[in-house]
Amino acid sequence: MPGVADAYLRAVREKYNAIEIWPESDRWLAHVKTWIAGAIAEWQPRLGLTPNSRILNAGSGDESYSIAPGMVINSDIADRKLVGMPCGVAGDLARLPLQTGAVDVCVCVGSVVNYVPEVPRAIDEIGRVVKPGGSLILEFENSASLEYVGTPHFGRDVSQVSTFFIYENENIWVYNERHMRRLLSNAGFEVEAVSRAHFIAPLVHGYAQNIHYAARFLWLDRFIRHIPFLNRHSANVIYLCRRR
Numbered sequence: 001m002p003g004v005a006d007a008y009l010r011a012v013r014e015k016y017n018a019i020e021i022w023p024e025s026d027r028w029l030a031h032v033k034t035w036i037a038g039a040i041a042e043w044q045p046r047l048g049l050t051p052n053s054r055i056l057n058a059g060s061g062d063e064s065y066s067i068a069p070g071m072v073i074n075s076d077i078a079d080r081k082l083v084g085m086p087c088g089v090a091g092d093l094a095r096l097p098l099q100t101g102a103v104d105v106c107v108c109v110g111s112v113v114n115y116v117p118e119v120p121r122a123i124d125e126i127g128r129v130v131k132p133g134g135s136l137i138l139e140f141e142n143s144a145s146l147e148y149v150g151t152p153h154f155g156r157d158v159s160q161v162s163t164f165f166i167y168e169n170e171n172i173w174v175y176n177e178r179h180m181r182r183l184l185s186n187a188g189f190e191v192e193a194v195s196r197a198h199f200i201a202p203l204v205h206g207y208a209q210n211i212h213y214a215a216r217f218l219w220l221d222r223f224i225r226h227i228p229f230l231n232r233h234s235a236n237v238i239y240l241c242r243r244r
């Protein structure tokens, strides 16, 4: 259904062109951003970057995460977010305007793949542009999040959900880890490291439908991420992957 997908992408572009992505006043988002930035900082030494490296920041918005050294190509469907970003390339993640093997590293975080109607194609595209031996840091929202317990979405490979972002409802796709790992493997990636965040707060949000109240439970992440059964049910997952 190309017409429907195009309309969805247009709506995403308009939305992100117009908003501040991580407003400081939003405690929930601040927590996600700090966790993503922490995982990138922790894994950065494993990326083998040099001043000659080429890095694709896919679905960059206006955030660079200080990934260095190397040349960063910032790419996003929301073209206005790229104004002032070095090396900005406007375009859809599922149709990257880059040559095969063009980059050493791709960073794709901030739930970018959850906005993509054709996620297998987007992951294949990332696999195409990252050269063999290169790396990918990928973050996404998980269908096994406790927020979806008792709903038809819980644990599904792919499910379209109505959720919230900056106090607005929006429709995105969520994926389970098994499905995402299969897509990554098909695209030539092995998962080398994982971090997970957001456990109890999404459960509270699922019942209370109040993110301010749910955000009070974010501190519990610190403990729950170490409990093997529960930590599979995080709302957000981030992978460090190596391209075969």
Ligand SMILES: C[S@@+](CC[C@H](N)C(=O)[O-])C[C@H]1O[C@@H](n2cnc3c(N)ncnc32)[C@H](O)[C@@H]1O
Pocket (backbone or CB within 6 Å): 009, 012, 013, 016, 021, 058, 059, 060, 061, 062, 063, 075, 076, 077, 078, 081, 091, 092, 093, 094, 108, 109, 110, 111, 112, 115, 116
């Ligand atoms: C929550 S923001 C995250 C931005 C940035 N990665 C960060 O962490 O700050 C999601 C971004 O994904 C971008 N996006 C959504 N769908 C996309 C697509 N199909 N192709 C490229 N970018 C897309 C949006 O425009 C938006 O900038």
